[in-house]
Amino acid sequence: MYEWIKAFHVMAVIAWMAGMLYLPRLMVYHVESPVGSIQSETFKIMERRLLKGIINPAMILTWVLGLYLAWSAFGFKGGWLHGKILLVFILSGIHGYLVGRVRAFAEDRNDKSARFYRIINEVPAVLMAGIVILVIVKPF
Ligand code: HEM
Numbered sequence: 001m002y003e004w005i006k007a008f009h010v011m012a013v014i015a016w017m018a019g020m021l022y023l024p025r026l027m028v029y030h031v032e033s034p035v036g037s038i039q040s041e042t043f044k045i046m047e048r049r050l051l052k053g054i055i056n057p058a059m060i061l062t063w064v065l066g067l068y069l070a071w072s073a074f075g076f077k078g079g080w081l082h083g084k085i086l087l088v089f090i091l092s093g094i095h096g097y098l099v100g101r102v103r104a105f106a107e108d109r110n111d112k113s114a115r116f117y118r119i120i121n122e123v124p125a126v127l128m129a130g131i132v133i134l135v136i137v138k139p140f
Contacts, residue, residue: 002073005065012061017128020091023047024121025096030105031114040108047102047129058089063088076103084131091127098135 026047033039049125066088098120104110133139 002069003071005068008070009062009065012058012065015058017053017063017124019050019058020095020098020124021121023050023055023102024117026050027101027105027110027117028114028121031110031112031117035108037048044106048104051099051102055095055098059092063092078138080138083140084134087127087131087134091124091131094123094127 026043030040030043030047033043070081070085075082101110101112
C-alpha cells in the first residue's frame with residue numbers, strides 16, 4: 001500500500017509543479033497584453049482554469065498523501081523530512097501568493113512587472129530541487 005500511495009504522491013507533485021512553473025509564465029505574457037484586450041481576457045480564463053482545475057487540487061493531494069507517508073513510515077522524524085516540510089511550506093506560501101495575483105489580474109488591478117513574474121517563476125524550480133534532494137538523498 002505504501003508504494004501505491006507514494007506513486008500517487010509523485011503524480012500529484014508533478015501536476016502541482018507543472019502548474020507552479022507555468023502560471024507565473026502565463027502572467028509574464030498577461031502583463032504585456034493591454035487591459036480589456038481579447039488576449040488579456042483569454043489569459044484570465046487560462047489562469048483561473050489552471051489554478052482551480054490543476055494547481056489547487058494537486059497541492060491538496062500532495063499534502064494529504066505526503067503527510068500520510070511521513071506519518072506511516074517515518075513517524076514525522078528525520079532532519080531531511082523536517083527540512084522538506086519547511087521547503088514545502090514556502091512553496092505553499094508562493095502558491096497562496098499566486099492565488100492573490102490571479103485575483104488581481106481577474107479584476108484588472110495587476111501592479112507588478114513582467115520582470116517580477118520572471119523572477120517569481122524561478123523560485124518554485126529552486127525549491128523543487130531542494131525538496132527532491134532532501135527526500136531522495138536524505139543528506140541528514
Ligand atoms: C508537506 C508535503 C510533503 C510531505 C509531508 C512529503 C513526504 C514524503 C515522504 C515521507 C515520502 C517517502 C520517502 C521515502 O519513502 O523514502 C515522499 C516521497 C516523495 N516526495 Fe514528498 N512530501 C511532501 C511534498 C512533496 C513535494 C512538494 C515534492 C516535490 C516538489 C515531493 C517530492 C517527493 C518525491 C519525488 C518522492 C519520492 C522519493 C522516493 O523515491 O522515495 N514531495 N514525500
